[in-house]
Amino acid sequence: MGVQLSDFDTTANLVALFLARADAQGDTPFLWAKREGRWQSLSWAEAARRVCLIAEGLRRLGLKEGDRVVLVSENRPEWCLADLAIMAAGCVTVPAYTTNTERDHRHILENAEASAVIVSTEKLARPLLPAVLTTNGVRHVIGIEPLRSAQNGPFEIHNWPELLEGDAAAARAAVEARIAGIGRDDLACIIYTSGTGGAPRGVMQHHGAILRNVDGCARILCEDFGIGEEVFLSFLPLSHAYEHTGGQFLPIGLGGQIAYAEGLEKLAGNIEEVRPTIMVVVPRLFEVLRARIMKQVEKQGRMANYLMDRALAIGARRAGGKARLRDKPMDLVLDRTLRPRIRARFGGRMKALVSGGAPLNPDIGTFFDAMGLTLLQGYGQTESGPVISCNRPSAGLKMDTVGPPLAGVTVRFADDGEILVQGELVMKGYWRNAALTEATLVDGWLHTGDIGHGDERGRIVITDRKKDMIVNDKGDNVSPQKIEGMLTLQPEIAQAMVVGDKRPYIVGLIVPDADWALEWARAQGEKFDFAALQDLPAFRSAIRAAIDRVNADLSVIEKVRSFAFADEAFSIENEEMTPSLKIRRHKLKDRYGARLDGLYKG
Numbered sequence: 001m002g003v004q005l006s007d008f009d010t011t012a013n014l015v016a017l018f019l020a021r022a023d024a025q026g027d028t029p030f031l032w033a034k035r036e037g038r039w040q041s042l043s044w045a046e047a048a049r050r051v052c053l054i055a056e057g058l059r060r061l062g063l064k065e066g067d068r069v070v071l072v073s074e075n076r077p078e079w080c081l082a083d084l085a086i087m088a089a090g091c092v093t094v095p096a097y098t099t100n101t102e103r104d105h106r107h108i109l110e111n112a113e114a115s116a117v118i119v120s121t122e123k124l125a126r127p128l129l130p131a132v133l134t135t136n137g138v139r140h141v142i143g144i145e146p147l148r149s150a151q152n153g154p155f156e157i158h159n160w161p162e163l164l165e166g167d168a169a170a171a172r173a174a175v176e177a178r179i180a181g182i183g184r185d186d187l188a189c190i191i192y193t194s195g196t197g198g199a200p201r202g203v204m205q206h207h208g209a210i211l212r213n214v215d216g217c218a219r220i221l222c223e224d225f226g227i228g229e230e231v232f233l234s235f236l237p238l239s240h241a242y243e244h245t246g247g248q249f250l251p252i253g254l255g256g257q258i259a260y261a262e263g264l265e266k267l268a269g270n271i272e273e274v275r276p277t278i279m280v281v282v283p284r285l286f287e288v289l290r291a292r293i294m295k296q297v298e299k300q301g302r303m304a305n306y307l308m309d310r311a312l313a314i315g316a317r318r319a320g321g322k323a324r325l326r327d328k329p330m331d332l333v334l335d336r337t338l339r340p341r342i343r344a345r346f347g348g349r350m351k352a353l354v355s356g357g358a359p360l361n362p363d364i365g366t367f368f369d370a371m372g373l374t375l376l377q378g379y380g381q382t383e384s385g386p387v388i389s390c391n392r393p394s395a396g397l398k399m400d401t402v403g404p405p406l407a408g409v410t411v412r413f414a415d416d417g418e419i420l421v422q423g424e425l426v427m428k429g430y431w432r433n434a435a436l437t438e439a440t441l442v443d444g445w446l447h448t449g450d451i452g453h454g455d456e457r458g459r460i461v462i463t464d465r466k467k468d469m470i471v472n473d474k475g476d477n478v479s480p481q482k483i484e485g486m487l488t489l490q491p492e493i494a495q496a497m498v499v500g501d502k503r504p505y506i507v508g509l510i511v512p513d514a515d516w517a518l519e520w521a522r523a524q525g526e527k528f529d530f531a532a533l534q535d536l537p538a539f540r541s542a543i544r545a546a547i548d549r550v551n552a553d554l555s556v557i558e559k560v561r562s563f564a565f566a567d568e569a570f571s572i573e574n575e576e577m578t579p580s581l582k583i584r585r586h587k588l589k590d591r592y593g594a595r596l597d598g599l600y601k602g
Contacts (some may be wrong), residue, residue: 057163186209216406315370
């Protein structure tokens with residue numbers, strides 16, 4: 001179908017956008033999931049039929065306009081159907097992470113004053129239902145898959161098929177009548193931030209905020225890449241604003257298809273099978289993919305390594321604005337040898353990989369560009385729908401920027417460098433938190449808490465989070481994310497956090513790379529015991545050498561003077577990473593604060 005960009009300005013709400021696309025696309029595939037070993041699709045027409053039936057099923061349960069419905073599910077077609085149906089019923093979606101603990105669920109259920117819960121599996125219901133039992137407002141729990149062991153409490157349990165009963169034509173008519181009264185300014189969802197620094201806060205996103213984001217992103221794709229039959233591979237949690245907008249509503253707006261990945265361990269295979277044209281990913285995953293590609297090439301012999309070295313050297317010169325005419329013959333060789341093999345691992349038709357959710361190290365962007373893959377870095381936060389800006393070829397791809405603001409977005413910089421944002425994309429505020437809303441939204445401007453500036457072409461350059469900035473004992477500002485990004489590019493280091501606030505120098509907490517450590521142990525004739533290895537002076541010296549390589553490119557105040565090892569990898573499970581794979585500094589400081597403080601006493 002031909003996408004008219006004006007659609008996004010005139011569409012009143014997200015459900016209306018979806019139904020319009022569904023009517024135009026008809027029986028063509030929309031949602032894909034791999035079940036029983038093969039990819040199976042749901043058409044646009046069938047998806048629309050189910051959304052309307054589910055919406056009316058929710059109304060039969062007694063849900064009314066404005067009621068909050070918590071949605072707990074892994075990425076799957078039913079997530080999309082449930083989200084749209086909740087909005088079509090006039091209710092408000094409250095996505096919750098599948099990794100939430102009982103305490104996390106209780107906070108969201110109580111804070112959102114939820115009336116109902118939709119949960120996908122019995123496994124995900126285990127930490128959820130005890131939280132539901134301690135709250136008073138939830139009247140209905142709906143299982144996408146049967147909740148066989150669940151017992152009725154002060155709520156009723158329903159199965160997904162119950163919501164799909166009824167007359168489809170009557171359901172469609174009822175939904176159309178209802179959404180005629182939903183405008184762009186009305187609340188669509190409450191997305192709870194993943195909490196890098198404390199309890200999650202509910203961000204109120206209205207329909208217009210997400211539609212404005214879809215409009216801005218669609219313009220980049222239309223104008224810089226051209227839109228065809230787009231296929232998105234959905235991998236990041238849909239409960240995160242980045243995937244919710246970029247991985248769900250953007251493809252809906254484009255009339256595209258969405259395939260749901262099976263998980264990190266099967267992601268590489270899913271990419272080759274689905275052959276997506278667009279994928280939104282967080283920087284941590286790009287770091288993992290880069291490391292895997294490098295290791296695979298290393299095993300392919302001298303010629304493959306020679307080609308990789310040449311590609312990286314040419315890419316670095318191009319990124320630095322020092323491209324040479326005499327590189328063109330080798331560039332052509334790479335276009336016929338190395339790059340097609342790399343692109344094939346990404347399905348062979350990838351238009352753009354979009355990085356967001358956290359800062360991307362420019363070297364990662366340069367690497368993928370050198371491999372012949374277009375990587376666009378975006379910037380934003382849940383409070384802005386979430387996309388504020390994005391790199392695009394027409395603005396000049398520069399990996400240390402996050403591109404110009406999207407269409408319809410105004411950005412200015414405060415005296416201290418804080419990025420301020422204005423436009424329809426800005427949230428309505430924080431749910432039930434007037435004080436924080438007042439502090440964050442000042443005279444119509446969203447105070448992002450990020451520090452940056454604009455370059456000569458209007459592209460935004462992010463230097464750090466205002467609240468994460470390290471201020472040493474001499475008053476110098478140091479960006480921890482810059483240093484951490486450089487450390488994790490070293491093959492010896494998987495994860496890192498640096499500290500130094502009100503201190504004379506920077507110290508680091510290091511998680512060694514497991515694959516590298518295993519190879520090191522074999523080469524040294526040592527038994528592979530992670531904890532025991534960390535006590536070996538030679539092992540520590542190898543990590544120190546990696547840190548010193550980074551220090552060579554850092555200023556005096558940025559250099560990492562000393563380090564300690566973490567006891568285990570930072571992960572979502574131990575609550576030291578958010579579901580979007582950002583480190584939770586407060587959690588790490590709580591656990592390792594004494595160890596890091598000890599580095600200043602030696």
